Amino acid sequence: MNSFTEENYLKAIFKLSQKTNDGVSTNAIAESLETKASSVTDMIKKLSEKKLVNYKKYQGVSLTKKGKDIAVSIIRNHRLWEVFLVEKLNFKWDEVHDLAEDLEHINSKKLTNQLDAFLEYPKYDPHGDPIPDKDGNIHRHQDITLADLKLNEQGIVVGVKEHSKSYLNYLESINLVLGTEIKVKEVVDFDRSMSVTINKENTVNISHQASKNLIIKRS
Amino acid sequence: MNSFTEENYLKAIFKLSQKTNDGVSTNAIAESLETKASSVTDMIKKLSEKKLVNYKKYQGVSLTKKGKDIAVSIIRNHRLWEVFLVEKLNFKWDEVHDLAEDLEHINSKKLTNQLDAFLEYPKYDPHGDPIPDKDGNIHRHQDITLADLKLNEQGIVVGVKEHSKSYLNYLESINLVLGTEIKVKEVVDFDRSMSVTINKENTVNISHQASKNLIIKRS
């Protein structure tokens, strides 16, 4: 068995490798887990002993098959629990992350799969992140954001790239939730802010900072 | 915040004080948590520092109000999760204990109360143990077991005093589940075994060991 701490390292390494393709650096892991580089080195050695990561001194680290399987299954747990909290227990999408961080470490294949069935095999969590299936397959959205849309193009909001409470609250305050239809009415050249129409009803102004974190499916 | 370990000590002390009324002994705690007396002494000192237990060397230990509140809320969590696992995720009553041991430590009043509401405020868990309410009140069953019933008396099975997989499996194999109506048809004097009729249908023989662990409500 692996400790919560080990699992959190595996998850962090998995998420960081998504971005880089390359080996993940000690410092990147330290930053992501809000710990010190020396602690990371220690833990990497331990994970390497357990054959969960590939590691050569000073060369960065990558997950082995075994390590990746664990990371993916924890992410699966996390996202299923988020769905449960929102769909069944009436939590808001900005309230579920921390609880899911704890729940994800409850280690039972049966629990995970029964929960999945109970929720009717959801494909995405409340933030639009894809839920890995039983076999660890992840169907990612195409990486198109609102900021990529040109004048008069339209799409459906299918996810967010930034998960902070403040961003999620802001989106909700302007009625921008998953499934919302959005159309670009104006693009301001100098700061890349946009005017967009939401659900063919109201029009709002959105900063580039906000639009580049909104994942869109063209429609 | 308290660690899982601290919470488990509080829970163990709470359960042991139910039985004794008196202060709980170091050895009793050690046995219940499958650890050593010396470890218990160390932890008791720590809990005492935190004002969660009353402790005087060599005099046994008892919970303070604060300690008791924590213990009860963990038991509430445990039993609510057991209901969830059985009612919503189709677990059997002999499969849920270990998972609930983990889930009980997820610390969120909101989660607990929303789960309670989602389950429609159950009063008992799948083994008939009472679920403490929001304010920590516990409505215990009267302590009558099948072994207390006389010839021709009858009652409803409302709980078990022994939670081992083997006992629970045995009960299920003879169709003895919560809610079953049971009537004493014969009591064998020398070994106190009984013949009982289950749901007015079939009649089975039950050892004293089995009957004294079955909690009954007279009917």
Next chain:
DNA sequence: ATATATTTTTAGATTAGTCTAAAAATATTT
């Protein structure tokens, strides 16, 4: 009431995970 047995506590060591400070390796600049 003294001797013996049991229980509880203390002393000192161990393991997991973390940290700081310094050393070693790698990367960047001039």
Next chain:
DNA sequence: AAATATTTTTAGACTAATCTAAAAATATAT
């Protein structure tokens, strides 16, 4: 290519929770 900066690793220390072995306190038996 040497000097400087950055990153990574090592060395050694700390805390939480545990353990074994021995000492101290309490309980039981004769």
